[in-house]
Amino acid sequence: MPDLAAPLVEWYRANARDLPWRRAGFGPWGVLVSEFMLQQTPVNRVIPHLEAWLTRWPTPTDLAAAAPADAVRQWANLGYPRRALWLHRAAVEIRDRHDGVVPRDVDALLALTGIGDYTARAVAVFAYGDRHPVVDTNTRRVLARVIDGRSQPGPPSRRDLRAMEAILPVDRTTAAVVNAATMELGATVCTARVPRCEVCPLTDRCAWLAAGRPDTGDERRKQARYEGSDRQARGAVLKALRDAATHAVPLAEVVPDWPDRLQRDRAIDSLIADGLAEAVDGLLRLPV
């Protein structure tokens, strides 16, 4: 395999975006919160919410002391509100099991609620500077193209970690830069829709480009239709709860105009099952 690390590092030094979590001294808690928010939510939408969140809860212990409802409300419209619940839960676990300090060990991180293979290694690498492969959707796309000559990556797999490990340099500081650079290249150059191969630092060693950028098909699952879905109903119910000035809404008055009554009730039940809502005395509210 050609050396990918060297051109990636050089490219990153000149082209990395100035993002909050890359500033010196941002801290493990800030990195952890940013990674939660970045799970499936675009960078530009995360930044203002991240800063507000860290101002309100500067440490895990601060968040752990808040009610889950406050976390869900502060999460606002970032999407996938279970992440707010999980982040709150992780903060409690960090307070109770790690003396309020974000753990550095990957297995300890993996044991926290809402943290998987990507987030655990992202924190260990970007917050603590340790040497691990960090693999997100950008990385998987870059490796799929450069190494496998495919236009899109297949479904996530443990093999992805080994593929990334294989291109990491030995030095942990440089390895961290290679991790960040690969993600950054996927986010800004080697993009899903319209790749900008003309400014890519890997053109002379990219299997996909060499093959003439074939469309090899997309093995990923397609997202289900959102309009009219149960997910949309859940979103509407939860927004109503977030916006409720009284913090508790009579069940009959929760999105009363929703076109499908059964679907609305299904949404309420599933939100309760997920711990995102509570029904008390005929009222619905966020979890206290």
Added chain:
DNA sequence: AAAGCGTGGAC
């Protein structure tokens, strides 16, 4: 292990 889970922007 495949499905389910929000939201908004781009085209």
Added chain:
DNA sequence: TGTCCAAGCTT
């Protein structure tokens, strides 16, 4: 308009 996409996770 509909479709795709976005630093994934849990069950």
